[in-house]
Ligand code: UDP
């Protein structure tokens with residue numbers, strides 16, 4: 001049952017030193033979601049930023065009751081930020097996106113449309129605007145990831161995704177697992193679809209990832225996911241109590 005206090009949608013934003021993007025991002029989310037006409041909240045997870053991100057968020061939250069803040073006193077990484085956001089969120093549907101304006105809030109209504117038929121909707125950056133070295137390393141990472149985890153997701157690195165919150169809360173996440181959310185949720189029996197979304201070059205600030213903390217860690221994490229998939233207690237999706 002939805003009361004005025006329980007939003008339909010929670011937008012969860014992981015934020016680590018994104019001070020220049022925050023004001024523009026919040027106003028673009030508002031501009032994209034107000035016309036949808038469904039109650040929503042914006043859950044901003046400040047992941048131990050050392051710039052003025054937190055005070056900007058506090059200013060914004062003071063003016064807009066839809067904005068809520070989860071604050072980490074130090075940096076814990078993007079999976080931790082997502083996990084905290086998922087637990088703080090109250091919406092039936094959770095939309096995640098980068099806080100650096102690379103994802104476009106204008107795509108959210110299309111993801112919500114698809115949520116009528118699926119449990120998980122993944123954005124797919126068909127025309128991706130990143131430096132060539134990132135595109136190259138992502139292509140390798142996606143290929144190896146899909147091969148070793150027997151997966152078909154084209155672009156799991158795209159943060160813009162929509163989920164039913166009840167399914168997210170069933171997952172026990174570990175550092176690095178945000179890249180495998182569609183795979184982990186498929187294991188739980190969720191239906192997953194990909195939709196093309198736009199992608200912009202990073203306008204402000206710097207990427208928090210390089211080859212070392214993305215490609216190599218990602219491959220290591222992949223071994224864990226491969227193991228989980230092989231050892232999954234598949235009876236869960238194949239059982240009835242008579
Ligand atoms: N981020 C975070 N904690 C971290 C690293 C990143 O909350 O330790 C956030 C970051 O602020 C951004 C999102 O996660 O909103 C994705 O990071 P980034 O844009 O640097 O990744 P890229 O798009 O370059 O893969």
Ligand code: MG
Pocket residue numbers: 098100102202207
């Ligand atoms: Mg980014």
